[in-house]
Amino acid sequence: xxxxxxxxxxxxxxxLKVGDEVTITGTLFTGRDAVHKFLHxxxxxxxxxxxxxxxxxxxxxxVIKDGQGNWKCxxxxxxxxxxxxxxxxxVIRDLGxxxxxxxxxxxxxxxxxxxxxxxxxxxxxxxAAQVLAECIKSVPNxxxxxxxxxxxxxxxxxxxxxxxxxxxxxxxxxxHKEIFAASQAELAKYI
Amino acid sequence: MKLLPDSLLExxxxxxxxxxxxxxxxxxxxxxxxxxxxxxxxxxxxxxQNIALAKNKSQPICQDTGSIIFYIDCPxxxxxxxxxxxxxxxxxxxxGKGFLRQNSVDSITGKNDGTNLGPxxxxxxxxxxxxxxxxxxxxxxxxxxxxxxxxxxxxxEKLKASRDLDGCRKVxxxxxxxxxxxxxxxxxLGICIGGDRAAGYELSKQQFLRKLxxxxxxxxxxxxxxxxxxxxxxxxxxPMGFGGRTTLLGAKxxxxxxxxxxxxxxxxxxxxxxxxxxxxxxxxxxxxxxxY
Ligand code: SF4
Numbered sequence: 001x002x003x004x005x006x007x008x009x010x011x012x013x014x015x016l017k018v019g020d021e022v023t024i025t026g027t028l029f030t031g032r033d034a035v036h037k038f039l040h041x042x043x044x045x046x047x048x049x050x051x052x053x054x055x056x057x058x059x060x061x062x063v064i065k066d067g068q069g070n071w072k073c074x075x076x077x078x079x080x081x082x083x084x085x086x087x088x089x090x091v092i093r094d095l096g097x098x099x100x101x102x103x104x105x106x107x108x109x110x111x112x113x114x115x116x117x118x119x120x121x122x123x124x125x126x127x128a129a130q131v132l133a134e135c136i137k138s139v140p141n142x143x144x145x146x147x148x149x150x151x152x153x154x155x156x157x158x159x160x161x162x163x164x165x166x167x168x169x170x171x172x173x174x175x176h177k178e179i180f181a182a183s184q185a186e187l188a189k190y191i
Numbered sequence: 192m193k194l195l196p197d198s199l200l201e202x203x204x205x206x207x208x209x210x211x212x213x214x215x216x217x218x219x220x221x222x223x224x225x226x227x228x229x230x231x232x233x234x235x236x237x238x239x240q241n242i243a244l245a246k247n248k249s250q251p252i253c254q255d256t257g258s259i260i261f262y263i264d265c266p267x268x269x270x271x272x273x274x275x276x277x278x279x280x281x282x283x284x285x286x287g288k289g290f291l292r293q294n295s296v297d298s299i300t301g302k303n304d305g306t307n308l309g310p311x312x313x314x315x316x317x318x319x320x321x322x323x324x325x326x327x328x329x330x331x332x333x334x335x336x337x338x339x340x341x342x343x344x345x346x347x348e349k350l351k352a353s354r355d356l357d358g359c360r361k362v363x364x365x366x367x368x369x370x371x372x373x374x375x376x377x378x379x380l381g382i383c384i385g386g387d388r389a390a391g392y393e394l395s396k397q398q399f400l401r402k403l404x405x406x407x408x409x410x411x412x413x414x415x416x417x418x419x420x421x422x423x424x425x426x427x428x429x430p431m432g433f434g435g436r437t438t439l440l441g442a443k444x445x446x447x448x449x450x451x452x453x454x455x456x457x458x459x460x461x462x463x464x465x466x467x468x469x470x471x472x473x474x475x476x477x478x479x480x481x482x483y
Contacts, residue, residue, distance in 0.1 A: 021233060024399050034418070062254050062292060075254035080335055080373065103431070104335075104373045124373035125237045126335065126431060127253040127464040130244035149303075163237060165230050165433060179434050183426040187368055190422050191361050 008054030008098035010118040016166045018175040019191040022122060024162040028057045029099070032079055032118040035144070036087040039094065046143045049154055052094040053121070057100035058084065060151030062129075063139060071139035073157065075129035081121070089113035101164055105176035114170050121168035123175075135162040199327070202478075203259075206329045206468040207251045207290045210242050211483040213402045214379075214440070214465045218242070221377055221430075221437035222408035231320040231435025238430070238463055243460075253375075253464040255333040259313035262328040262469075263402060266276070266358035267319050275315055282307050291331075328482065330399050336374035336462040339453030340395075341366045342388060345454040354454045356415060359384055366458045367423045367439065372426035372432025379403065379441040380419065383457045386447030390456030398443035399461055400469075402483065412444045430463075 004012065016022065029049055031039075045051070062075040074086030081102030084091075086099065088110040097119050100110075103126040106158060114120060136157045143154040167175040200363055208219070215463035222235040245252040263274065268282025285291045286307045293305040295312040307313070343362035345354045350365050352358035363382060369379070381398030383391045419442040440463070449455065469482030 005424070013259065019230060021230060023481060060254070062251075062289070064289070075251055075292075077254050080338075082373075103375070105432070117409060123431065123433070125234050125241075125257075125464060126334075128237050128241040129238050129252070129254040130250060131241045134244065163233070164234070165431075173433070176432065179432055180368075180371060182434075183371060183428050184366060187364060187422075188425045190425065 004055075004099065005066075006055055008055065009053070012100070013098045013118050013120050014170045015028045016120045016169050017171070018076055018166055018169045018173045018178070020166040022164055022166060024055060024122070024164065025160045026146045026158070028055050028157045028159055028162070030057045030061060030153070030155040030157070032058050032060055032152055033083055034148040035154060036084045036091060039091050042086040045154075047097075048141060049156075051097055053096060053098050055099035055101060056091070056095070056097055057157070058100070061133075061155055063142070063150065064156060071142065073133050073136045073139055073155075076133045076136055076157070077127055077129040078124040081106050085110060092119045093117050105174065111168050111172065111174050114168055115172045118170050120166050120170055122164035123167040124164045132162065136158050171191055192273075192476035195277050195472070198470060199278055199450045200285055200470060201350075202329055202468060202470050203281055203285040203328060204249065204288075204290045206331055206466050207285070208245050208249050209468070210252060210465060211467055213234040213404055213483065214467075215242060217440040218304060220339040220462060221440065222435050223429070229435060230280055230433045231437070234430040234433055235437070243455060246253060246396050250464065251290065251292065253462075254292055255466040256294055257331040257333040257466070258337065258394070259291070260330045260332065260336065261315045262282070262330075263315065263317045264320055264324065264326040265317060266325070267321070269316050269319070271326065275465065278313060278371065279308055282313050286385045288331055291323050301346050310469070321464050325472040326469060326482065327472065328400055329467070330396070332396070332399070333462055333464060336378060336460045338373040339370040340392070340459045341369065342391065342458070343456045345456065347427050355437070359456050360415060360418065362456050363419055363442070363458060365424060366429070366460070368426070370429040370460055371438070373462065374460050376428065376432060377437040377463055379461040379465060380439065380443070381459040381461065382420055382444040384444065385449035386445050386455060386457070387450075387453065388455060388457070391455045392459065394445045394447055395457040398445055399467055401458070403441040407444060409446070412446070416442045416444055426461075433480065
């Protein structure tokens, strides 16, 4: 088990291998469809969203205000990442991301960007909304709520012990590709 | 039926926050089967913890609370419009309480009015029978797993699948291969052989009303169901597509007649967050018994 603390160094990212289990401590920012399209179209992140060496989370959380008026995240599982494939490589490069968390894996362009710029794709367990919400210790801020609405906004999460698996590393490997090829070969034996 | 609103709200709540026993048993078995110290085992552990947390906190198992699909068995003369109105109110109320996510979007404008009510939401399927019993079943089916459903038209040259059970087997296993890593496995397949395109998908979804440990009345289909699960679990796809021993928790097959010109195999995929419950209602609409 490797612990990643944000901001993550390039060396720490490059040391990760597919199949490694990691736990993340520090700051995550969420971003899904609207945010990726906005960045791709030349939009600027608001001040306060600093993703240099940071980790972006493909997630549309359920967040409520508690009795004291603080944000509280009650469900925070990953959303399907492949929808961001047209944008992700550019976003990794422009923002200097060291990690992207999501589910289902991503394609060749993202894999190439991970290798070139030193980023890793971290797969969270899909559907584990409650376990992952427990790892979110506080929600200090939300950005672009007006523009994008709650599920698509940029939420800042302070997390501790957030679990994920490296499925695309910064050295050109993808667990998704490996398992697909192996399972396809295996299936050929049974049909 | 003055207690119907409360009963339906409780049905929605329980369906969203608790996994049925037969599914939970299958998940615990597969956790035990995974090799110790693998990422497959870690994923199954997180899934198991998530199930317990959701139940204890009475919060949704997964944030995608999915399509809301009611199946109602009722006597002749049952007030269907009245039931539908009460079900819609229950859905709206459950959404306000956070048991359902604001999950229904106008397909043209992209607007989400936050009620989960609109064309097709919730979906209600009524079935009349000759007994006085009223039974209401509910399935919540997420979008990630819905997206990996597939419909094949046989023969399929690429997969060398002809119009027979072996051809059905080939396309079903292809669907398992293609779905890997998506739709939050380990999953369950609902399958329909035959029918037209609409009826095929419809019956494939109805398979999710069956318990995982039941048996198909048709021995040939029973054999095929078992074979699909056993073969899929040899492919090494595993939970979340991380590799491992459990790719499927179950496969259920139904059959419809077809036209001579058509041969469809329709496959719906249900994720591990398999949310299904049901109640038998008494004369006042009170819950008499849970069905799963
Ligand atoms: S596929 Fe199922 S478990 Fe995964 S995010 Fe969708 S509803 Fe949740």
